[in-house]
Amino acid sequence: MVQFQEVTKQSALHPKPAGLVLQYGTAGFRTNAKLLDHIMFRMGLLATLRSKKTKATIGVMVTASHNPEEDNGVKLVDPMGEMVTPTWEVYATQLANAEQDDLLASLKDIIEKESINMSQEANVFVGKDTRSSSVSLSKAVLDGVSALAGHSKDFGLVTTPQLHYMVCCQNTQGEYGEATVEGYYTKLSQAFIQLTKNASNCTDDQKHLSVDGANGIGALKVREMESHLKKELHISLFNDGSTGKLNHQCGADFVKVQQKPPTDMKMNSGERCCSFDGDADRIVYYYTDSEGRFHLLDGDKVATLISTFLKELLTQAGLDLEMAVVQTAYANGSSTNYLEDTMKVTVRCTKTGVKHLHHAAQEFDIGVYFEANGHGTVLFSKAAEEKIQRLAEDSSVANERKRAALLLRSTIPVINQTVGDAISDMLLIEAILAIKGMTIQQWDAIYSDLPNRQLKVKVADRRVIDTADAERRAVSPKGLQEAIDSLVRKYREARSFVRPSGTEDVVRVYAEAETQESADSLAHEVSLAVYRLAGGVGGEPEPLH
Ligand code: 16G
Ligand code: MG
Numbered sequence: 001m002v003q004f005q006e007v008t009k010q011s012a013l014h015p016k017p018a019g020l021v022l023q024y025g026t027a028g029f030r031t032n033a034k035l036l037d038h039i040m041f042r043m044g045l046l047a048t049l050r051s052k053k054t055k056a057t058i059g060v061m062v063t064a065s066h067n068p069e070e071d072n073g074v075k076l077v078d079p080m081g082e083m084v085t086p087t088w089e090v091y092a093t094q095l096a097n098a099e100q101d102d103l104l105a106s107l108k109d110i111i112e113k114e115s116i117n118m119s120q121e122a123n124v125f126v127g128k129d130t131r132s133s134s135v136s137l138s139k140a141v142l143d144g145v146s147a148l149a150g151h152s153k154d155f156g157l158v159t160t161p162q163l164h165y166m167v168c169c170q171n172t173q174g175e176y177g178e179a180t181v182e183g184y185y186t187k188l189s190q191a192f193i194q195l196t197k198n199a200s201n202c203t204d205d206q207k208h209l210s211v212d213g214a215n216g217i218g219a220l221k222v223r224e225m226e227s228h229l230k231k232e233l234h235i236s237l238f239n240d241g242s243t244g245k246l247n248h249q250c251g252a253d254f255v256k257v258q259q260k261p262p263t264d265m266k267m268n269s270g271e272r273c274c275s276f277d278g279d280a281d282r283i284v285y286y287y288t289d290s291e292g293r294f295h296l297l298d299g300d301k302v303a304t305l306i307s308t309f310l311k312e313l314l315t316q317a318g319l320d321l322e323m324a325v326v327q328t329a330y331a332n333g334s335s336t337n338y339l340e341d342t343m344k345v346t347v348r349c350t351k352t353g354v355k356h357l358h359h360a361a362q363e364f365d366i367g368v369y370f371e372a373n374g375h376g377t378v379l380f381s382k383a384a385e386e387k388i389q390r391l392a393e394d395s396s397v398a399n400e401r402k403r404a405a406l407l408l409r410s411t412i413p414v415i416n417q418t419v420g421d422a423i424s425d426m427l428l429i430e431a432i433l434a435i436k437g438m439t440i441q442q443w444d445a446i447y448s449d450l451p452n453r454q455l456k457v458k459v460a461d462r463r464v465i466d467t468a469d470a471e472r473r474a475v476s477p478k479g480l481q482e483a484i485d486s487l488v489r490k491y492r493e494a495r496s497f498v499r500p501s502g503t504e505d506v507v508r509v510y511a512e513a514e515t516q517e518s519a520d521s522l523a524h525e526v527s528l529a530v531y532r533l534a535g536g537v538g539g540e541p542e543p544l545h
Pocket of ligand 2: 277278282
């Protein structure tokens with residue numbers, strides 16, 4: 001077939017280094033940018049097949065999120081803006097690892113298994129982050145699409161959630177919004193302005209927010225959006241990419257893991273600050289107090305703020321909708337206790353990775369999902385949106401009930417429901433704080449985080465660690481979980497788990513305990529157990545103090 005001749009011809013321009021094996025991980029392929037050209041071409045091919053199969057537009061995002069600038073990556077976006085379905089992750093790995101001469105066979109195998117009608121039209125949306133390697137890598141994706149005669153639209157520089165949004169808009173024929181960057185700004189900013197009309201007496205000081213753009217795409221996009229916000233939010237932007245290096249000593253991942261502020265950010269004590277990550281799908285907040293102490297408000301605090309706000313409104317509106325908060329094992333124990341015991345909200349725990357949380361959140365009328373690292377959003381079922389809409393329009397409803405229904409209705413369009421979105425989350429958080437007349441200190445005081453520590457351990461093969469119970473227990477290697485259990489028993493209010501990373505060649509260790517000292521020493525002791533029982537390489541982990 002002519003199409004396959006074109007694939008053969010084009011793939012020769014994007015050759016695979018022989019023997020290289022890469023895995024479609026937690027959030028797509030991610031590694032040094034120099035190793036990715038063939039992967040990009042092939043993901044262009046795969047996205048075209050996926051589009052033919054689903055008869056819908058598919059997205060391809062070129063980014064390595066919070067990874068160092070030298071890395072890059074790619075992830076596929078399914079028709080409703082969600083992560084590509086797991087069976088196709090397997091195809092992605094298969095296609096990526098086929099040696100040059102086997103590429104056509106691998107492609108035909110997928111076509112056959114999925115009974116794809118090759119005469120079906122295909123449409124692929126492509127976006128990229130600000131990494132210099134993203135320019136040629138996104139061209140390789142476009143080559144892959146055209147090799148199979150698919151149509152593509154190159155959105156150029158966009159945040160990951162913007163691309164997810166475009167795909168959803170396109171496939172809902174505009175019902176979700178207009179599939180342009182401008183359409184995204186208009187929808188979110190108008191919704192934000194509408195929602196913040198409910199905040200009385202908000203001073204200019206309260207409308208101020210310092211944003212760390214991680215020297216990445218989020219910074220560019222916040223700049224573009226600013227004028228749409230009509231001074232309802234005053235943003236001071238730092239790490240805007242003009243001088244600093246992407247994700248270097250800045251960004252949401254740095255701030256969360258290091259538990260300290262980014263460099264090159266001017267922070268006045270008590271003022272609200274937030275950090276995006278390199279592709280702007282994560283956000284964390286923080287401030288320093290009058291004694292210069294740093295306070296982090298991570299994804300768990302964000303989930304608590306949003307779910308409290310929604311729950312209060314649901315109660316006031318008298319709406320019987322089931323709301324749940326979805327977390328991962330990384331959620332701070334205090335947040336889970338607060339949500340379950342004080343707020344009486346259903347809490348679910350899933351494996352790490354947005355697709356798992358998103359999926360679990362879809363099971364509820366309203367699913368608030370956040371990873372502690374700041375990735376998250378809120379999903380409203382169609383039925384929930386309709387109920388809220390009906391109540392807001394019901395002329396027999398008055399006063400408090402009416403106000404709550406209208407507020408709920410105005411909240412929905414601020415949220416990018418396709419995936420976690422730093423810009424959308426920022427607007428939602430800012431609106432909630434303004435409406436509740438709440439300071440960041442008051443928000444922080446809802447509950448106190450248990451001190452915690454995250455460490456990494458290098459092992460020969462991290463796949464020897466197998467986990468169960470949403471990654472909270474290690475089922476292999478033998479003896480590891482028993483070792484963790486006995487270490488945890490030495491400390492008060494302690495908890496620890498280990499899991500193989502889905503994005504880096506390391507084993508991650510998490511520990512929390514009553515004091516920082518205990519959390520640090522528990523994390524260290526568990527690291528040693530991993531090193532000894534799971535084939536550690538390099539020197540033994542050193543104690544933190
Ligand atoms: C990716 C995931 C994020 C997860 C992280 C875990 C998406 C879009 N992103 O960044 O949700 O928390 O990986 O990384 O799914 P790790 O497996 O290296 O700990
Ligand atoms: Mg990211």
